[in-house]
Amino acid sequence: MSELVRGSGSETDAAVSDGRLLRGARSRRAIERHAVDVASLEGLSGLSFGRLATDLGLSKSGVQTLFGTKESLQVAAAGSARDAFTDAVIRPALAVPRGAARLRALIDQWIGYAEEPLFPGGCFWAANLADFDSKPGPVRDALLRQQRDWRGFIATELRHAADAGEVADLDTELAAFQLDAVLVAANIALRCGDREAGDKVRRVLESFLVPPR
Amino acid sequence: MSELVRGSGSETDAAVSDGRLLRGARSRRAIERHAVDVASLEGLSGLSFGRLATDLGLSKSGVQTLFGTKESLQVAAAGSARDAFTDAVIRPALAVPRGAARLRALIDQWIGYAEEPLFPGGCFWAANLADFDSKPGPVRDALLRQQRDWRGFIATELRHAADAGEVADLDTELAAFQLDAVLVAANIALRCGDREAGDKVRRVLESFLVPPR
Numbered sequence: 001m002s003e004l005v006r007g008s009g010s011e012t013d014a015a016v017s018d019g020r021l022l023r024g025a026r027s028r029r030a031i032e033r034h035a036v037d038v039a040s041l042e043g044l045s046g047l048s049f050g051r052l053a054t055d056l057g058l059s060k061s062g063v064q065t066l067f068g069t070k071e072s073l074q075v076a077a078a079g080s081a082r083d084a085f086t087d088a089v090i091r092p093a094l095a096v097p098r099g100a101a102r103l104r105a106l107i108d109q110w111i112g113y114a115e116e117p118l119f120p121g122g123c124f125w126a127a128n129l130a131d132f133d134s135k136p137g138p139v140r141d142a143l144l145r146q147q148r149d150w151r152g153f154i155a156t157e158l159r160h161a162a163d164a165g166e167v168a169d170l171d172t173e174l175a176a177f178q179l180d181a182v183l184v185a186a187n188i189a190l191r192c193g194d195r196e197a198g199d200k201v202r203r204v205l206e207s208f209l210v211p212p213r
Numbered sequence: 214m215s216e217l218v219r220g221s222g223s224e225t226d227a228a229v230s231d232g233r234l235l236r237g238a239r240s241r242r243a244i245e246r247h248a249v250d251v252a253s254l255e256g257l258s259g260l261s262f263g264r265l266a267t268d269l270g271l272s273k274s275g276v277q278t279l280f281g282t283k284e285s286l287q288v289a290a291a292g293s294a295r296d297a298f299t300d301a302v303i304r305p306a307l308a309v310p311r312g313a314a315r316l317r318a319l320i321d322q323w324i325g326y327a328e329e330p331l332f333p334g335g336c337f338w339a340a341n342l343a344d345f346d347s348k349p350g351p352v353r354d355a356l357l358r359q360q361r362d363w364r365g366f367i368a369t370e371l372r373h374a375a376d377a378g379e380v381a382d383l384d385t386e387l388a389a390f391q392l393d394a395v396l397v398a399a400n401i402a403l404r405c406g407d408r409e410a411g412d413k414v415r416r417v418l419e420s421f422l423v424p425p426r
Contacts, residue, residue: 041347043256121347130343130397133404134254134334144405177413178395184343185394191346192357200390 028066031056032080035073039081040121043131044074044139074139081124082146089113090153099161100209106157107179107205111198114187123187125150151176158208168212175208241279244269245293248286252294253334256344257287257352287352294337295359301331303366312374313422319370320392320418324411327400336400338363364389374422381425388421 034056035047047070053060067073093106114123121127125147132140155176161167182204189197247269248260260283266273280286306319327336334340338360345353368389374380395417402410 043344127343127347129401130340131256133401134340140405171416174413174416177398178391178417181394181398182391185390185397188342188346192353200387203384203387204391 031063032076035077036081037120039077040119040124040127044128045131047073071138075142078142084118088118099164100166103157107201110183114190122191126184126187151180154179167209170208244276245289248290249294250333252290253332253337253340257341258344260286284351288355291355297331302326312377313379316370320414323396327403335404339397339400364393367392380422383421
């Protein structure tokens with residue numbers, strides 16, 4: 001990121017320097033990642049080419065050329081958020097055996113993600129789904145697709161736990177909907193100083209992981 | 214509301230007319246109620262004296278005089294939202310006997326509130342708590358107080374159901390936290406076209422209302 005924020009001399013120097021910096025996917029990814037941080041605090045609606053350019057010491061036209069429209073920038077930011085979330089929360093849980101153990105690891109990773117926020121505004125989807133539910137279009141579609149994938153991942157692991165006889169019969173789709181809802185509520189609670197929010201999430205998960213009698 | 218939106222002639226006429234209109238609590242309440250509608254769609258952060266004045270055909274200075282600061286306007290809007298919510302969701306449920314029956318009525322009223330939205334952007338708290346969790350101050354405090362009261366109301370009714378032997382032993386605080394979380398998730402799902410969201414909420418409630426064995 002440091003190469004994106006170094007100062008530049010005259011306007012022309014800046015343009016030449018921008019030209020070099022903006023070339024290649026690396027700069028694009030760095031801009032997207034910064035857009036995620038901004039959007040976690042102020043919402044994807046609060047993104048603008050001017051704001052990102054100022055924050056990163058780039059020219060606005062350079063950033064705009066890379067992404068085209070604000071909507072494309074927002075969709076790209078959502079993709080970058082998903083990648084960072086996958087690395088921080090999902091990938092570590094995949095190292096744990098499927099089913100109940102993996103679900104416990106997943107929830108532990110998620111609580112870490114919200115408690116020591118990966119994004120400065122906390123959970124990226126908690127903030128943005130509530131904002132974009134009234135705004136049909138490609139950004140909302142991207143966020144909903146990601147939410148569906150996430151709930152689907154939870155439901156699949158719950159099914160594995162049920163198939164392995166680890167838990168009693170369970171409506172896995174409904175339980176995944178509930179767990180996701182509780183995570184979003186816990187994110188808000190954590191940000192507002194409720195230190196028991198992580199514990200609440202763990203207790204809700206355990207209520208689904210009751211072994212068969 | 215109609216007296217607030219009628220057109221006016223010259224700037225001076227408007228000022229005189231505003232003076233009359235703005236007198237008294239009735240106009241204040243009407244402005245607050247419109248602020249709730251705007252905030253349900255664009256968030257309490259999106260409120261401005263200028264926007265409200267334009268929408269209602271009033272002078273900006275007149276509206277500003279009534280509320281003083283933007284923060285006071287936001288807190289007043291939160292109070293107005295709570296009053297409208299109480300009338301639409303809570304009061305009808307209070308007519309039903311305490312415990313399980315009242316909880317079922319409450320959830321039915323809530324689904325109606327979200328399906329045929331009382332506020333154009335759907336649930337007022339779903340949108341604004343997610344926005345204000347990163348913004349400490351009196352607005353966030355007001356929203357959190359309202360959320361606490363709402364969860365407390367649900368928990369109390371769950372306790373009544375348990376005390377009356379209608380439901381098995383239950384962690385009522387945790388169940389209230391879960392129900393509220395599921396309602397917020399259902400609000401987003403409904404706004405994004407998920408017609409089964411109301412049914413999901415009812416199934417979650419019933420999972421808490423299991424009679425003792």
